[in-house]
Amino acid sequence: MAGFIEGVDRGQVSLFPERLEEWIDEEHPVRVIDLFVEDLDLVGLGFERTSAARTGRPGYHPGVLLKLFIYGYLNRIPSSRRLEREAGRNVELMWLTGRLVPDHKTIADFRRDNGPAIRRSCAAFVDLCRRMGVLKGDCVAIDGSKFKAVNNRDRNFTKGKITSRLAHLEASVERYIDEMVRIDRQEAGEERAERVDNLGRRYARVQKEIQRLRSMERALEDAPDGQISLTDPDARAMATSAKNSGTVGYNVQAAVDAETHLIVTHDVTNHRHDRDQLAAMAKASKAALCRDELSAIADKGYFSGREILACHEASIVTTVPRPETSGNRKRGMYVKADFAYDDARDIYRCPAGEELTYRYTTEEDGLQLRRYWTNACRDCPLKNRCTTGKERRITRWEHEHLVKEMQDRIRGGGGWMRLRRATVEHPFGTIKAWMGATHFQMRRLKNVRTEMALQVLAYNIKRMLSMMGTRGLMAALSV
Structure with missing residues (x-):
């Protein structure tokens, strides 16, 4: 050598x-x-x-x-x-x-x-x-990411999964019966007996699986959120950003400092969406940083009037894009953003120039909503692009000015969403790379929270x- x-x-x-x-x-x-x-x-x-x-x-x-x-x-x-x-x-x-x-x-x-x-x-x-003095905490970016649990997707059951699986199994039972009838009519000898015996065993296995799924279907009726996970009872099936995909796991929330990229606070939940997490994460960040005021950025999945108001009342300035829930824009029709609000007169002006006046206030899910419309819609030449009803009605939340201020901040530049993406998504990617293919090793929510705390501390x-x-x-x- x-x-x-x-x-x-x-x-x-x-x-x-x-x-x-x-x-x-x-x-x-x-x-x-x-x-x-x-x-x-x-x-x-x-x-x-x-x-x-x-x-x-x-x-x-x-x-x-x-x-x-x-x-x-x-x-x-x-x-x-x-x-x-x-x-x-x-x-x-x-x-x-x-x-x-x-x-x-x-x-x-x-x-x-x-x-x-x-x-x-x-x-x-x-x-x-x-x-x-390293962590000043002027601004935090908040986001959530789905982390895999030890529970396999086949060990998680929902009503839709069971219905689909039962339909498949019942179709298999019909095929086995038809095949057994055909063999009984057309074949004879030892080969016939062997094939009938093999089909009988497969038929019995399918029937046993059907019985198991039927019992699981009955158990689902008592499940509060319509899911049962057998390996980790607290894990839940959750949609991911990839199309037509999902994972069984947990929703990890994190608030990351925009300057240092340190994780200020985090939480692990089994809620499948982020809509109810903004205020809790923002308030926890404010408490951890011991600040009187705080600026928080999040993506449109966090948009919720109730959460935005809770942050405002806690002296937290939030910047969250408003999602477009209506499909009218894709169909070439007018959306709410095309109606201009006149704050001084408390009216909306439609694309045709008509005034939509205030009519009454109603309450939905604890939110005070004001209704506006005009009687001029029936003869309007733009009605086909506006509404299929008798008149176009606009709903305004009593704290809509908070949403407008957020939209003005986003439109005014500053790269808020780019800052959010560059701040909070990298820590998630890093920690997932450390954790490997199956992210969590422990079972139950309280243990998974401990595991995540150690990952965050290490990060x-x-x-x-x-x-x-x-x-x-x-x-x-x-x-």
Whole structure:
């Protein structure tokens, strides 16, 4: 092997350093994990077993196990069994834990039993960044993304899925019966008996599956949201942005700082849409950043009058595009945006120049809505492009000025939607790449929330290391 770099002879005696400290460089990121956890108030955060028991076998300190998990999620090792193996062979973990090697059950139980405390630790790092002055939080971008659960799509049932599957199975039963009748009439001998027996077994399997689906259909009647997931009962079938596709999983919400791209706050829900999440995420961001006012950007999936008003009342300025729910524009007909509102006179002016006056106020879903129309529609030459009814009616929400202000901000430039896309979508893509094909490993919503908190904490630590470097972050943590 002359000419190549040669390794050391395996029989050669080596003198390894006597101290683990010599293996870990002064600027090694693992020192950040150690310093961060050492400074945490584990008792105040709610970790269990922070004090040693007087009797029985001594347990592991929660700080050691928390360090182990943060290191694991920073290095894409979320599995408790893999962390057990790494603790026994990985020099970085030996330094971090003091050469302790907890068994995988102890590691897994710690994550399961300390979910709320782990989530508070994630929030504590965000607060630390704010107190350092790195995270000012003038503007946050809010978005949601669907993350896969351990529940396979075939193990999730809805009424539509069961109806489709039953129709397919019942068609198969008819084919088997027809085939058995044909064999009985046209064939004889051993071959006939063998084929009839084979069809009989297949027929029995199909009937058994039909009975199972019928029982599942009855169980669905008691399901509050019309879904049953067998592997992870809290996971739900959700549509994704790809056409004619979906996943069984969770809806992860995140608010990301527009300047630093740190995740300010996050949540995991099993709601299939984002419409009811804007105010909760914006208020949580405002509280995490300790700000009196906040600017929040979101996509049109978050548009909701009730949510926008709740943000306004909490001194949060939201910028959310209004979705066009009517298909009239595609059909060449006028839409509401073509009707100009005169605030001084409280009227709408239609494309034909007629005035639509206020008629009455009604309430729908807790919102006060004002109705406007004119009696001039019947003889209007533009009526065919406007409405198929007797007159065109316009509905105005009592706080419609908030929507107009948002639309004016978007039209006025500033690249709000481009800023949102560049801010909040990248963290989701990064975290999904770390998590692999099946994003979550744990089951049930409370456990999935813990898992996501560790992913977010790992992301934020990496982001801070990228911005400040190991020395800079350690210096800030030591203050």
